[in-house]
Structure formats: structure tokens, C-alpha cells
Amino acid sequence: MCVSQYQLMDCRGQCPPALPLILLPLSFLSFMFPFTLGEQHIPENLFQPPVLTEMPKSHTVFSLEDFNLACEATGNPTPTFRWLKDGELFGSETEGSGTLRGDNSSLDMLEGEYRCYASNSLGTAMTQAVKVNVEPQPVLFKQQVMREQGVVGQSMVLSCNRPESSPPPSIHWMNMNLMHITRSERVTIGLDGKLYFANLMRSDSKEDYICYAQYREARTVLPATAVSLSVKPSERTGDILLGRKPELFHPTGSRSRVMALRGHSVTLECLPSGLPTPKVEWKKKDGVLANTAAHVINFDRWLHFDSITLEDVGEYECNASNTHGSTSHFFTVTVEEAPYWVKEPQNGMYTLGKTVRRHPEAQHHLENQRSAVHRSG
Missing domain, CATH: 2.60.40.10 (Immunoglobulins)
Structure with missing residues (x-):
């Protein structure tokens, strides 16, 4: 029984002689038949729109050497870069690199909101808007003791x-x-x-x-x-012998609300006075403290989150106690976030007229969906 692709075509009678099997490198097949396999990895020598690889950050500058706004991108043809400052064109268009430095500028003129655009014949990529604050070098005036x-x-x-x-x-x-x-x-x-x-x-x-x-x-x-x-x-x-029960320097009152951005650092503070020196204990009222991203530092006076998450939302209690009594403060922590990609869209190459399905996924949690609701009494 002959083995050839004609069997798949329901051939009748004697099959023609089987063709010799030829093995081709996968890279050769991808080059020869790019439009038969749907989405492909894009070879480096093909034309591509700009893709940002370095982006600027908001910061404060005290001198010209502090001013640095990164903007780098890949693409084919090589992208050109331009900047807008407070909505108007800033400087001249450049090619190869868009990073801004304050070498030949006046410091007073650098404060403002910036956005970088990287462009070629296939499109334009832009960064988020960032803020540059300009401040004088800190100077200490003579002070009395x-x-x-x-x-x-x-x-x-x-x-x-x-x-x-x-x-x-x-x-x-x-x-x-x-x-x-x-x-x-x-x-x-x-x-x-x-x-x-x-x-x-x-x-x-x-x-x-x-x-x-x-x-x-x-x-x-x-x-x-x-x-x-x-x-x-x-x-x-x-x-002195009798001592006194704990009171809080900070925070004041019995409750406070803390709103944080996802991924940012947050510190809850509980500073007691009292004699003897009070001990401070932290608890998560609606969960287990060990299951959060928080850790206790500064002699138990701070509860610190290096990078707060949506799972850290809830109510936290700081309790200060000594032999004469105790006092507590409750923090209601909520976390907000900007929309972010769960699954980012990827570049691809497709046949003209071919059906393309893309499945980027974004996520955003509103504050009122993830905040904690508490009732006293």
C-alpha cells in the first residue's frame, strides 16, 4: 500500500510513485509561506511600527543635570521622536533616540507636563504624560537652638x-x-x-x-x-510610680481612612505615649495579617506595604497597651488602580482577507467594589 498525500484526496486505482520526502528548515518554511499559517513571529527585517522600550517618569529637578526624560523605541523604518511640553512642540524632531537632557536649557523653562511621540511610516507610539517640577537647591537659613x-x-x-x-x-x-x-x-x-x-x-x-x-x-x-x-x-x-495608660501621639481619633494606588508603598503609623512604654500590636480585623503584603517595622510603630494589592483592602487595628490600659485606632484601607493589561495584545503578521481574532484583556477595579464597609457598635 503506497503512502502519499493522494490517499487524503480519495484517489482511485494505482497510486503514482511516491515522491521523495523533502525536509525543509522551519525558518525556510516561514519565509516561503508566511501567509498560510495565520499569525507569525515578525522577522526583524520586516517593516514594523514603533514599539516603546524606555519611557519617562515624573520627577523633581534642582539643576540641569537632574533633568532626564527617557524615550526610546524600536521600529522599521527607524522611528523619529518629538516631544510636546504643555501641549506644544518642544525642541526639534530627532532620530535614533528621543531621550531629553537639560544640557543646553534654562532650568526655569523646564517645568511642565511632557509627552513623547515615536513615529515612522507605519504609525506612532506615545508615552504617558509626565510632570517635571523645578525647585531651588535646598538652602538652610541660620537658626537658633x-x-x-x-x-x-x-x-x-x-x-x-x-x-x-x-x-x-x-x-x-x-x-x-x-x-x-x-x-x-x-x-x-x-x-x-x-x-x-x-x-x-x-x-x-x-x-x-x-x-x-x-x-x-x-x-x-x-x-x-x-x-x-x-x-x-x-x-x-x-x-512616676503609678504610671499612665497609653495615648496616641498619632493618629488622632479612633478611625481614619487610607486610600492607596495599587502597586504603591503605604505605611500605617501608630505612635503611643505612656508609662511604662506601651507595646503595639497590629491586626487585620477582617482577615489574617500574615496573608497580606504588610510587615511591621520601626519597633512595631509602622505597618508597611512595599507594594499594596487589592487583597490588602480591609480594616486594620493598631492596639497600644501597657499595665495601665490600652487604646486602639482603626484604619480603613481601600485600593484603587488604573486599568491594566491582563493579556497584552501582540504584534502579528496576517494574510490579506484572513479572519483575525485578537483577545487582549484589560482589568480595572473600582474603589466601591473593593473597599471595606465597617459599622461600629
């Missing part, structure tokens, strides 16, 4: 009056020898940069509490505030 007095056992907050900036600086409390102030459950730095004492001890008396503000993008560290703290013994020794 602030003097604070306290009593053993009472709570205390030392403020840090640093120059404002966007984004805000990182705060470090050190002494004049640049040694960090020892932090603990009793002494901690808040999200606002202040230094919090849950209760004072005589050993807290120092002449050189110095708040340093670190401006990362400006590559600058400034000594923002110097504080002299004097702690005196209590005139009513019984008050």
Missing part, C-alpha cells in the same frame, strides 16, 4: 523644621558628632520627621539633638534643626 524642658515620665515631641521640598526629604536625628540618636520603642522617629518620646528619662537630657534632612534627588544633606532638651525629675514621685 531650640530649647525644650520636660519632666521624667512625661511624653515629649521634638520638631524638625526642614526646608520643604517635593518629594519630602528623609529625616535623620543625630548629635553634633554625627552619631544617630538611639531609637527604641520608647524613642522613635515619625513619618513627619519628628522625634517622639513615649516617656522621658533623665538620660534624655542632651544639648545636641540635631535633625538632618536628606534630599536624595538634590544630593544634599542639611542640619535643619538643633534642639537642647533638659529633663528634670518629677516633683511628684508617686506619679
Whole structure:
């Protein structure tokens, strides 16, 4: 019985001699018959519309060397690039690379909203709009030493009056020898940069509490505030022996609402005062804390999410307690998100007149679909 493709065509009688089997490389078949197999991988030598490979990000600039807006794309023919700033053409059209730098510009003229377009004869790809903020280099004006007095056992907050900036600086409390102030459950730095004492001890008396503000993008560290703290013994020794129940420096009230963007970092803060120093415990009221992306840091005073997700929505409780009682605060956390691709559309090559089915999938969760609803009482 002969074996040939004629069997598939229902041939009758004697079959013609079988043709020798010829094996061709798959790449050869793809080149010779590109329109018989539907969607194909696009060879590099074929014409392609621009595809963005690097995109700009919003940022703050303090000098011309800080200004850098990336815009790179592949395509055939090679794409050309143009920028719009606040809706108007910015600079001249370029080829090969669209990345903007501030080498020959005036710093004051760079602030605004930017969008990059990469184009060739087959189409145009554009980036998201990004914002560039221009700020002067942080400068510290001469300040007087602030003097604070306290009593053993009472709570205390030392403020840090640093120059404002966007984004805000990182705060470090050190002494004049640049040694960090020892932090603990009793002494901690808040999200606002202040230094919090849950209760004072005589050993807290120092002449050189110095708040340093670190401006990362400006590559600058400034000594923002110097504080002299004097702690005196209590005139009513019984008050120290009795102690006091916890209260919260921050947040105030019993409940607060936190709205976050999916994928962003979020920190919930609970800073107690009290004597003896309160312990802080975190719970997820409508779930298990260990099943979330959160972790406890800063001597249990912060509950931090590196990249918050929709599964982290819910109500969180911070409970501060010591031998004299406890106090709690509840955070209602909601997460919003911009639409994003679950399955991105891919480039393809097709026969003219052939039916093409594409199945890109996008997803978006509205806040009221994923927020937590809570009732007291």
C-alpha cells in the first residue's frame, strides 16, 4: 500500500510513485509561506511600527543635570521622536533616540507636563504624560537652638523644621558628632520627621539633638534643626510610680481612612505615649495579617506595604497597651488602580482577507467594589 498525500484526496486505482520526502528548515518554511499559517513571529527585517522600550517618569529637578526624560523605541523604518511640553512642540524632531537632557536649557523653562511621540511610516507610539517640577537647591537659613524642658515620665515631641521640598526629604536625628540618636520603642522617629518620646528619662537630657534632612534627588544633606532638651525629675514621685495608660501621639481619633494606588508603598503609623512604654500590636480585623503584603517595622510603630494589592483592602487595628490600659485606632484601607493589561495584545503578521481574532484583556477595579464597609457598635 503506497503512502502519499493522494490517499487524503480519495484517489482511485494505482497510486503514482511516491515522491521523495523533502525536509525543509522551519525558518525556510516561514519565509516561503508566511501567509498560510495565520499569525507569525515578525522577522526583524520586516517593516514594523514603533514599539516603546524606555519611557519617562515624573520627577523633581534642582539643576540641569537632574533633568532626564527617557524615550526610546524600536521600529522599521527607524522611528523619529518629538516631544510636546504643555501641549506644544518642544525642541526639534530627532532620530535614533528621543531621550531629553537639560544640557543646553534654562532650568526655569523646564517645568511642565511632557509627552513623547515615536513615529515612522507605519504609525506612532506615545508615552504617558509626565510632570517635571523645578525647585531651588535646598538652602538652610541660620537658626537658633531650640530649647525644650520636660519632666521624667512625661511624653515629649521634638520638631524638625526642614526646608520643604517635593518629594519630602528623609529625616535623620543625630548629635553634633554625627552619631544617630538611639531609637527604641520608647524613642522613635515619625513619618513627619519628628522625634517622639513615649516617656522621658533623665538620660534624655542632651544639648545636641540635631535633625538632618536628606534630599536624595538634590544630593544634599542639611542640619535643619538643633534642639537642647533638659529633663528634670518629677516633683511628684508617686506619679512616676503609678504610671499612665497609653495615648496616641498619632493618629488622632479612633478611625481614619487610607486610600492607596495599587502597586504603591503605604505605611500605617501608630505612635503611643505612656508609662511604662506601651507595646503595639497590629491586626487585620477582617482577615489574617500574615496573608497580606504588610510587615511591621520601626519597633512595631509602622505597618508597611512595599507594594499594596487589592487583597490588602480591609480594616486594620493598631492596639497600644501597657499595665495601665490600652487604646486602639482603626484604619480603613481601600485600593484603587488604573486599568491594566491582563493579556497584552501582540504584534502579528496576517494574510490579506484572513479572519483575525485578537483577545487582549484589560482589568480595572473600582474603589466601591473593593473597599471595606465597617459599622461600629
